[in-house]
Amino acid sequence: MYFNMYNMYNASNRIINRPVKPNIDYNVTQASLNSNKNNIYISGALMASLFKNFHIYGNNTDGLLFGSVNYNIWDIHSDEVSTSVKTDQIIVINSFEILKGNSLEASNTINPFDDEENQQSELSRILEKNKDQQLLGYFRFRSNSNVKPSLKEISNIFYIKNTLKVNAIEHIPILGIFNLTANKYHTTYKYDYCFYSHTETNGFEKIPIIITNMVESAHEKYKNFITTAPSNKISSMSKLQSVFDxxxxxxxxxxxxxxxxxxxxxxxxxxxxxxxxxxxxxxxxxxxxxxxxxxxxxxxx
Missing domain, CATH: 1.20.5 (Single alpha-helices involved in coiled-coils or other helix-helix interfaces)
Structure with missing residues (x-):
């Protein structure tokens, strides 16, 4: 029989007063107990806000993700003499910033990742605005494609990792890819999404994402975010004509x-x-x- 004791702290070693309730499985093996996990948490409201911005700014919208990195430390105690420790990484996305190249007021502005002269000023402004949060990574929205990393997205991740020096925390920066597809008659559009982390050993790997409320409530089903909706408005049809025939x-x-x-x-x-x-x-x-x-x-x- 195993007993799990846990404690959660963030990347700066501060104690967090909102521990995640552990799911205890008494039938797991010692090997699985020693394995480390990492998950991404995002609220349903923030995910909905992302999708709203994708609808407003259109195809190839990209930006930066901000939040915090927390850890669950599990001390595994058993009848054996030796004990072990398992660490679960929890990446919490709290906010995002759309890059200036996708601003409606500056539609001709070049993306800061594509223009060396604009990189420092644009990214410096965004980082200064969000200096109280950890830069978690980069996201991009594109239509009618798969959710695998492209060369451009990989290049942007390495720019963040190497130039912005966001490489001190394992699995950071992360890459979020969002995709829009339509059904056969284009009456319903569906958003797909996937998050990746990069390590020198394993390259790009998918990270599980959990969409949930900021706090637990009686309306538990709210966290089951629905990514499909009927496209019954003419304005939506007209906007997506450039993407779908x-x-x-x-x-x-x-x-x-x-x-x-x-x-x-x-x-x-x-x-x-x-x-x-x-x-x-x-x-x-x-x-x-x-x-x-x-x-x-x-x-x-």
């Missing part, structure tokens, strides 16, 4: 929109009819009540 399916999309509109109108009229019938029912109940009262009084007389 919907010319061959325009009639189908129009039919879907008309169907959605008809269903909405039908639901509205049905609710109005239900409300009308409810009021009639209440009025009839009152009249019956009055008649019952009059009948009872006549019987007594």
């Amino acid at each position: 919907i010319s061959s399916n325009r009639d189908c999309v129009k039919q879907q929109e008309n169907l959605f509109g008809n269903i909405s109108e039908l639901m509205k009229s049905s609710l109005e009819e239900i409300e009308k019938n409810r009021k009639i029912k209440e009025q009839l109940e009152k009249e019956i009540e009055e008649l019952e009262k009059i009948k009872h009084e006549k019987i007594l007389v």
